[in-house]
Amino acid sequence: MFYFRQKESDIAIEKTAQTRVEVPLDDALLPPTSGSVIGVALNDKALVQTLEKSFHEKPHVQPPKTPVLYIKTDNTHLGYGAPIKVPTDKGPVYAGPALGIVIGKTATRVSTENALDVIQGFTVVNEVSLAETSFYRPAVKAKCRDTFCPIGPWIIDKESVQNPNSLTIRTVINDQQVHETNTNQLIHSVEEIVSYISGFMTLEAGDILIAGTPLRSAELEIKPGDSVMIDIDGIGQLSNPVEME
């Protein structure tokens, strides 16, 4: 089953479809939920390997003991097909290919064994960000600009996904594949993320957790005029044009 939201006369209408071809892929699509969006930073093996040395230096001093979290505020949430607006005076802007875990019911202190019970399904997230020069302070400036979090096009129910911890994620810019990763590169698995966060933050139906983004290498840079697509095997393809802010 596919769950999506559409704008009709400026009202958000929740809809479902049995097959993906029934979902009209145009810019009337909204992010598939209106919940909170919380991401896990530094959750990619290669990314952490690159940064490992700096983790032992000031100001970090030691590697993170627990998953590092951030919030993508509501002004960042964007539907399929809507333009990502990038500033031209803040340095490079990067796509952030990621799996979105969609919560299905209120969840407090869920064990890893029970994590799948509180997950409704999965979606595709493009966690857009400016370059981060440091991970010491919260990344509000880098991550919370308007339109910096396309989500969609839909939520696919968890029953349709065999193993969320082994999904290929491809980034395609202007019809050319520029990057490939896999959720098997996550340090904390989907189940561990749900369990950890719900340990102190009650999650609600419709909340989305961003499982992790890879190193923001030059291939992931997006510029005005580009079209960027994040494609996750068995989940969906999330496409957005890029415009000047």
Added chain:
Amino acid sequence: MKSARILFNHETLHVTVNEKDQVVTQEGKVLEEGSFTWLPPCDGKIFVLAINYADHAAELSFKAPDEPLVFLKNNNSLIGHNQHTYRPDNVDYMHYECELVVVIGKQAKNVSVDDAMDYVGGYTVGNDYAIRDYLENYYRPNLRVKSRDTCTPIGPYLVDAKEVKDPHNLVLRTYINGELKQEGNTKDLVFNIPQLIAYLSDIMTLSPGDMIFTGTPEGLADVKPGDVITTEVEGVGVLKNTIISETDYLKTIHKQ
């Protein structure tokens, strides 16, 4: 005008608060304290300022920052007036932070310092609890310290912006079980309200209901289960909150 949200007979009601601090329904009925539950008076993004009072920066051995140091909380952490906040078992230091909360009244993007006050809808009182044991040097202060369930009491109500003559000269006080522990004045804000609105609206669009917790002055202290914490901002409100143990908290959530 003072406006609030309450839970009454399992229903969320938008109410006003009269001069005697009584809750009045839209039908004009006065509700007795205890017959309803206070909810957070607003709903939106939650920005919090760290080290935004010079004296508090000194207390934490920090130099006041060159630009606002802003972090975000998620709405899971909000609770209303007269509710319970749980202290995790086996932690050494959990403290309150009494703050003036600015609530945005209309959509704001790229607002200048000169125009910023036009975008303030009202003010309320916030208590930004932190568990210092959980601090790590990544996106500090991290969500585990600050965005915990029950750790952000706010309210009791929203006071209209026009009723607060000078938001930059308000005394803040925190009491533990009636004993004064923290005192400061919003005149000592490092970044004042218009500067904060201009700074944030330069990064992103602010919407009605968004909250800016403007920071806390010096005078932090540990709180223990059973403590009644009163945070007040002159002319804005008196917000009460009781600390309970994690064990007692778990009993309440498992009942639901």
